[in-house]
Amino acid sequence: MKRFMFPVVLALLLAIPTTTAFSADKILTIGVDQEAIGLDPNIVTAFSSHRRVDLLYNKLVRVDDKLSIVPDLALSWENPDNLTYVFKLRKGVKFHNGREMVAADVVYSLNRVLDPKTASPGRSYLATATAIEALDAYTVKIVLSGPLPSLLEGLASNNLAIVPQEVVEKEGNLQKVAVGTGPFMLQEWLPDNSMTLVKNPNYFEKGNPSLDKVIFRVIPEQASLYAGVKSGELDMATISQGAIILQALKDNTITVMRKPSINLRTFGFNNTRKPFDDVRVRQALALALDRTEIIKAAEFNMGQASGPLPVAVKLWAKDPASLPFARPDLAKAKKLLADAGLPNGFTFSIVTASSYEGGLDVAQVIQNQLAKIGVKVELDVVEWGVYIDRWVKRDFDAMVEIRGGSSDPDRFLYRTLHSTGGVNNFLFKDSDVDKLLDQGRSLTKVADRKPVYDKLQVMLTEKAPVIFLYSPMENQIMSKKVTGFKQVGNGSIYYLAETKISN
Amino acid sequence: MGRYIVRRLLSLIPVLLGVSIIVFFLVRLIPGSALQMYLGTQVETTPEQMVELKRLFGEDQPVPVLYVEWLGRILVGDFGHSLRTGRAVLPDLLSRLPLSLELTLMALALALVIGIPLGVLSSLRQKPLTDITIRVVGLLGLSLPQFWLAALMVLGFSGFRGWIPMGNFVSLWADPLKNLQMLFLPSLAIGIGLAAVIMRYTRNSMLEVLQSDYIRTAKAKGLKRWVVIGRHALRNAILPVITVAGFNVGYLLGGAIVIEEVFALPGMGRLALYAIYQRDYPVIQAIVLLIAALFVLVNLITDLIYATVDPRIRLDEKGR
Numbered sequence: 001m002k003r004f005m006f007p008v009v010l011a012l013l014l015a016i017p018t019t020t021a022f023s024a025d026k027i028l029t030i031g032v033d034q035e036a037i038g039l040d041p042n043i044v045t046a047f048s049s050h051r052r053v054d055l056l057y058n059k060l061v062r063v064d065d066k067l068s069i070v071p072d073l074a075l076s077w078e079n080p081d082n083l084t085y086v087f088k089l090r091k092g093v094k095f096h097n098g099r100e101m102v103a104a105d106v107v108y109s110l111n112r113v114l115d116p117k118t119a120s121p122g123r124s125y126l127a128t129a130t131a132i133e134a135l136d137a138y139t140v141k142i143v144l145s146g147p148l149p150s151l152l153e154g155l156a157s158n159n160l161a162i163v164p165q166e167v168v169e170k171e172g173n174l175q176k177v178a179v180g181t182g183p184f185m186l187q188e189w190l191p192d193n194s195m196t197l198v199k200n201p202n203y204f205e206k207g208n209p210s211l212d213k214v215i216f217r218v219i220p221e222q223a224s225l226y227a228g229v230k231s232g233e234l235d236m237a238t239i240s241q242g243a244i245i246l247q248a249l250k251d252n253t254i255t256v257m258r259k260p261s262i263n264l265r266t267f268g269f270n271n272t273r274k275p276f277d278d279v280r281v282r283q284a285l286a287l288a289l290d291r292t293e294i295i296k297a298a299e300f301n302m303g304q305a306s307g308p309l310p311v312a313v314k315l316w317a318k319d320p321a322s323l324p325f326a327r328p329d330l331a332k333a334k335k336l337l338a339d340a341g342l343p344n345g346f347t348f349s350i351v352t353a354s355s356y357e358g359g360l361d362v363a364q365v366i367q368n369q370l371a372k373i374g375v376k377v378e379l380d381v382v383e384w385g386v387y388i389d390r391w392v393k394r395d396f397d398a399m400v401e402i403r404g405g406s407s408d409p410d411r412f413l414y415r416t417l418h419s420t421g422g423v424n425n426f427l428f429k430d431s432d433v434d435k436l437l438d439q440g441r442s443l444t445k446v447a448d449r450k451p452v453y454d455k456l457q458v459m460l461t462e463k464a465p466v467i468f469l470y471s472p473m474e475n476q477i478m479s480k481k482v483t484g485f486k487q488v489g490n491g492s493i494y495y496l497a498e499t500k501i502s503n
Numbered sequence: 504m505g506r507y508i509v510r511r512l513l514s515l516i517p518v519l520l521g522v523s524i525i526v527f528f529l530v531r532l533i534p535g536s537a538l539q540m541y542l543g544t545q546v547e548t549t550p551e552q553m554v555e556l557k558r559l560f561g562e563d564q565p566v567p568v569l570y571v572e573w574l575g576r577i578l579v580g581d582f583g584h585s586l587r588t589g590r591a592v593l594p595d596l597l598s599r600l601p602l603s604l605e606l607t608l609m610a611l612a613l614a615l616v617i618g619i620p621l622g623v624l625s626s627l628r629q630k631p632l633t634d635i636t637i638r639v640v641g642l643l644g645l646s647l648p649q650f651w652l653a654a655l656m657v658l659g660f661s662g663f664r665g666w667i668p669m670g671n672f673v674s675l676w677a678d679p680l681k682n683l684q685m686l687f688l689p690s691l692a693i694g695i696g697l698a699a700v701i702m703r704y705t706r707n708s709m710l711e712v713l714q715s716d717y718i719r720t721a722k723a724k725g726l727k728r729w730v731v732i733g734r735h736a737l738r739n740a741i742l743p744v745i746t747v748a749g750f751n752v753g754y755l756l757g758g759a760i761v762i763e764e765v766f767a768l769p770g771m772g773r774l775a776l777y778a779i780y781q782r783d784y785p786v787i788q789a790i791v792l793l794i795a796a797l798f799v800l801v802n803l804i805t806d807l808i809y810a811t812v813d814p815r816i817r818l819d820e821k822g823r
Contacts, residue, residue, distance in 0.1 A: 035777070037587050045546055116551035119559065124547040175589045191588075191595070192769035192777075193672050217671055219767040224657055224667065233671075385535030385782055391544050404545045415547055422547025 025212040028501050031225040031237035035192050035218045038175035041161035042113050042120045050158050054494045057161035057180035065486040067407040069152045082147045082444040089138040094202045095164045096185045103134035108165045122159025149444050150411035183209040183497035209497045229477050236478040240356050242300030248477045259487040260304040260312040261474040262405040268466030269398050271428045280340040282464040286325040287333035288373045295470050298361035303470040308460045310405035310471050312489045323461045333373045345374030348397040353387040359400035394425050409453045410441050428465035511803045526791040527570050530784050537586040537782040583785040592789045602770040607755045610694030617698040622705025644699030649758050653692040653765040668767055689766045693758040697751050704747050708740040749805025753798040
């Protein structure tokens with residue numbers, strides 16, 4: 001008899017569910033594919049770090065789910081002229097250490113970003129700022145040396161979050177600790193395993209957050225993330241692979257949220273290399289590409305065709321179908337090539353990487369499509385680190401990339417395509433484009449700026465220094481228990497502050 | 504014996520020195536640097552910021568100078584700080600090591616538990632069907648890539664709560680049962696290849712031993728079958744198996760790198776993988792050094808076990 005008892009007891013032990021502890025706490029477990037690299041909002045560059053900062057810190061302003069600028073720590077603001085901005089702060093906002101956040105903290109934080117010693121990636125958001133001062137405990141003035149219409153959008157960046165001086169000075173930086181004003185506070189961080197955030201009971205938005213805890217779990221495999229939500233071990237996960245989303249869409253036990261992101265998939269050239277220095281060649285390639293087919297084959301339809309401004313930014317983006325070269329025209333493409341002295345096509349290589357950002361799938365479709373006009377493409381598939389190295393050294397004929405767009409056209413287009421632009425790795429220099437970009441930057445009113453950027457979108461598509469293909473979808477999958485979450489479009493998960501979960 | 508161990512441990516020093524030189528210069532030859540990976544493709548910097556960043560990432564000095572500085576600090580036990588997270592390398596590494604070791608040992612145990620009995624069985628059952636089946640299964644185990652097997656396991660077992668860690672790994676001392684449950688599949692994925700190797704060695708070795716005179720004598724004396732096989736045959740047949748298993752422990756540790764990623768286990772392997780992706784030089788260097796040291800130590804332990812099991816082997820010169 002005894003002999004039979006052992007397996008029975010063992011089986012019973014194994015059958016006991018491991019999560020028996022009952023609690024009334026509202027806990028949301030979110031699966032993410034990458035661990036945060038650090039938590040200092042003014043310093044981090046990794047997407048994974050930004051997603052934690054979303055919940056831990058606040059900025060003067062933030063971007064809402066309609067991609068509009070709305071109050072965050074600043075309740076209101078005015079710009080008496082286009083070189084001066086005055087912000088009125090919320091009163092009674094507390095840092096996680098209990099101290100009140102005041103104007104001096106804003107001055108300290110923004111100056112920290114400006115200080116070269118901080119080496120903040122957010123420095124360029126404040127490019128022309130010359131003075132940041134506290135007029136009183138709840139009023140901050142920013143003075144610029146030149147117009148910067150994207151300033152508000154920049155101030156909405158996590159990199160310009162407001163941090164407490166005493167904690168930075170005590171810890172050296174905020175990479176390992178988190179003392180913000182955000183809806184959640186850091187409780188525990190087990191690197192490469194999990195991070196637990198608890199509700200900030202003093203959060204300034206009354207009634208939020210509704211969740212008591214948010215637990216991040218790092219699971220690198222997208223298929224495992226999906227399996228986790230399906231089995232109930234995860235309540236939510238961010239998914240980038242189209243194939244997985246297709247699977248989830250067929251599954252009626254899971255909620256799938258999709259929204260075109262403000263990122264852009266691009267196919268860009270080194271405009272100083274032959275034959276890409278000839279605009280006719282670039283136009284021919286643009287005319288040979290079929291965006292619909294690319295989105296279908298490389299993204300399982302999880303994308304939306306876009307022009308130079310992300311299609312999700314409705315205020316500024318022109319309808320992609322109304323822009324030149326929106327539809328493929330092979331005959332015209334071949335004629336343009338012949339006019340450029342290349343009637344038999346030519347051969348070039350595309351630098352690509354097998355990671356999602358590196359766009360290997362996209363490059364393969366492009367390879368097939370260009371073959372139809374006699375252009376032979378070699379794929380230079382490299383590891384991600386090598387990819388970045390080639391990008392930095394401008395060592396490529398062409399590259400497939402993901403460009404992080406923004407809700408304001410000035411910042412994105414200026415840095416990407418102005419001849420002095422910080423990330424103009426296409427080495428594109430064109431005086432007409434520069435003129436329009438400078439003009440757009442000098443204006444602050446939407447009505448004045450709109451015609452400039454409309455014209456610019458057409459001009460950039462025609463000159464085709466880089467071909468803007470589409471905006472990938474931002475995808476969240478979640479259990480049916482989760483309600484109230486909203487997608488922003490820039491990857492932010494700030495709306496967990498307004499999310500509810502039922503037990 | 505004691506002197507032998509001391510001598511072997513002393514030989515670690517030149518090995519580690521050689522490894523340190525190779526890894527230090529080699530990781531810097533890979534295109535892309537920690538600073539480039541940090542900045543990615545979307546960040547703009549001013550020239551003043553670049554000066555500061557280069558200083559922070561140690562790119563303002565020639566590599567040989569950095570090497571000497573690094574070596575000097577290691578001698579006092581300071582392995583530096585991660586370029587990405589800013590955390591001290593050594594505590595991070597040591598906190599990850601137990602999981603990887605546990606995974607490796609579990610994989611080894613599974614390989615032995617699966618491999619030896621199957622090998623013995625296959626050597627005894629000369630019936631074609633049993634033998635061929637075991638040999639085919641063995642060949643499969645040997646040929647299937649670990650990562651593929653692991654991915655299949657994740658898919659196949661995703662419906663079973665608790666068997667896939669899902670980023671909520673618990674350590675052995677926190678909850679032994681759950682820990683072993685979580686590590687079972689990953690260990691199996693790592694160990695199955697070695698199980699196949701061990702099975703084949705056991706089978707061949709047993710076949711040879713079973714032909715020898717003393718086995719015939721033992722049988723003739725009328726000993727029970729299991730005593731002949733267990734005490735007389737296996738004890739002798741196991742020697743080459745120990746050598747093979749010992750040499751493979753290092754490879755199991757390497758297998759852990761890939762498997763930890765697939766199963767989302769926060770071990771040293773995963774730390775190594777991300778350090779390589781991000782060109783986090785101090786972390787890569789420390790891990791490679793640690794693995795090299797472990798490799799040497801495991802080989803030493805194998806030799807010691809060998810000497811214990813086989814009385815003919817004497818490790819000290821004096822004994823000869």
